[in-house]
Amino acid sequence: MVRKPATLxxxxxxxxxxRATAARALNSYGYVGDETGRKVQAAAETLGYRGNRLAQALRGGRLPVIGCILGDIQNPFFARIAHDIEVLCRECGHNLVIASSEEELEQEISLLASLQSLGIRGFIVAPASAEGNSHLQRLTAEHVPIVMVDRVAEDVECDSVAVDNEGGARKAVDYLIGMGHHRIGLLQDNARIFTSRERMNGYHAALSANDIKANDRIVSVSQSTVEHAVDATIRLFSQKTPPTALFTVDSLMTQGALLAFRSMGISIPYDVSLIGFDDFNLATFTDPQITVVSQPVSEIGRTAARLLFDRLSGKSNDMQKIRFETKLVVRGSVSHRSGR
Structure with missing residues (x-):
């Protein structure tokens, strides 16, 4: 027979x-004499009593749960961010609720509203849009702690952790130009997403600084999935005069481009050079290995979580906008090209 859990x-x-005295002793509110308190605690230990932590937290208005809404938790980058946030949450005695906006602003709004109704203490969010974030503005106005991770919503004043996306993209395109490439294709995500916009800006800044005219025909927009990136790359390289090099704005697009090149019989780096933003496991298992713009992903999630807990504990008053530097990791996917 299964033994029923002990009750209050x-x-x-x-x-x-x-029961009222037992509740006060176990939940540390109101007055209970020392001797009575010890008797209640001893009884609870003898019976193996476990109180309803959720109910206790709701009564105290301090639910030990953090909400985390990311763009797409199937993306390895966001999966690592979520993992690192969850580890630090456990270290701080909190649990983590993770959700995916799937890059849809309306879904992000709905998720935030649902989680806030549960009394969650604070949020870590990768905004689906750089603008139009009245839902986040409302939360900050209500003094709900928010930390933006990976992305920045330009119209929301709160702590944030991201990288120098524009500078990283510029490093990549400058390197391609230095290797003799002038028809440099761009595979990008929707421009309303902060990271995609910043990386596109870096691409254009590098072209402009080197007196290369931008060409919309060699820019392709794709959803950030391997499948969509395959199709976008095939369209881009089916042109009569395709690019001699390609810069992709995230690791899933890089993987999609690799599959597309294989299906088209295009050889890297002899037929086309390739640089992707964000490193990924397979980048060093391909032949050649892929040159990437690497970001310190191991630091991003933990830093965002630490900012949130500092805010919750009252340790931090000043708004913090942390930007990590990126690094161009040169491998074998870029060849030198003579002439224009």
Whole structure:
């Protein structure tokens, strides 16, 4: 027979006190004498009593849960961010609720509203849009702690952790130009997403600084999935005069481009050079290995979580906008090209 869990009534009976007194002793509110408190705690231990932590937290207005809404938790980058946030949450005695906006602003709004209704203490969010974030503005106006991770909503004043996306993209395109490439294709995500916009700006800044005219025909927009990136790359390189090099704005697009090149019989780096933003596991297992713009992903999630807990504990008053530097990791996917 399965033994029923001990209840507050059982604890009170064993300690020979009222249920109200047992509740005060176990939940640390109101007055309970030292001797009575010890009796109640001893009874609880004897019976293996476990209180309803959710109910206790709701009564105190301090639910030990953090909400985390990311763009797409199937993306390895966001999966690592979520993992690192969850580890630090456990270290701080909190649990983590993770959700995916799937890069849809309306879904992000709905998720935030649902999680806020549960009394969650604070949020870490990768905004689906750089603008139009009245839902986040409302939360900050209500003094709900928010930390933006990976992305920045330009119309929201709160702590944030990101990288120098524009500078990283510029490093990549400058390197391609230095290797003799002038028809440099761009595979990008929707421009309303902060990271995509910043990386596109870096691409254009590098072209402009080197007196290369931008060409919309060699820019392709794709959803950030391998499948969509395959199709976008095939369209881009089916042109009569395709690019001699390609810069992709995230690791899933880089993987999609690799599959597309294989299906088209295009050889890297002899037929086309390739640089992707964000490193990924397979980048060093391909032949050649892929040159990437690397970002310190191991620091981003933990830093965002630490900012949030500092805010919750009152350790931090000044708004913090942390930007990590990126690094161009040169491997074998870029070849030198003579002439224009």
């Amino acid at each position: 009534k059982d604890v009170a009976a064993l300690a020979n006190v009222s």
